């Protein structure tokens with residue numbers, strides 16, 4: 001059960017080093033979707049909040065009022081929505097905090113990027129079409145339903161996400177399908193480009209083996225695929241094996257890219273270094 005609580009915060013525009021905006025905006029603390037591989041679980045500040053990730057959502061009810069004020073003083077040109085939560089998770093339907101903030105950003109002509117995995121975002125198409133939404137990175141995957149139940153049981157189904165992406169692309173909204181995480185020996189990204197005929201690119205991110213709860217993630221996977229246990233253990237501990245495995249994944253993706261004639265990025269986490277990752 002998720003516990004919901006209305007809270008007031010003192011600041012909504014938080015500076016960031018992420019290159020998708022000068023500030024991040026998170027209308028909620030916590031996330032109903034509760035993905036096991038959510039990197040926020042490894043965030044030291046957020047993990048200080050009492051409660052298990054996925055079992056609470058603090059609703060920052062004064063966020064829109066703060067945003068109006070902070071835009072005047074901080075004068076952002078571009079912000080990122082949803083760096084530590086999903087702005088379009090179900091509780092947003094009731095509170096419409098993200099909706100009000102999109103209106104404010106549009107009114108003040110502030111550009112924004114969005115990270116989400118929620119098909120609810122299609123309800124905001126009118127706001128997103130006003131010229132200030134730069135890009136939506138929409139997380140997708142295609143793991144089996146059994147595996148999804150282990151790893152992200154409360155998140156929206158993949159088919160719904162595919163439909164939402166294509167609907168927004170039809171409306172000329174810039175959406176990047178973001179295939180994440182690639183699960184070693186399980187993910188199938190063959191033909192993934194054909195699912196989104198109007199997208200210019202697809203981006204991929206490998207499973208981050210440096211997450212604080214990586215052993216839980218591996219346990220979830222190997223409870224269904226026990227034969228993979230040894231290989232996952234080797235990935236965790238053997239840098240040469242790790243590097244050569246991900247190099248082969250990149251090659252496989254590139255093969256798909258060449259036949260699809262699309263742009264792509266593959267984001268692979270460095271062995272044993274959570275914060276020092278690289279794009280290729």
Ligand code: SF4
Pocket residue numbers: 031032033034035037038039040084085086117
């Ligand atoms: S939807 Fe995003 S923020 Fe929410 S739990 Fe999943 S990965 Fe974390």
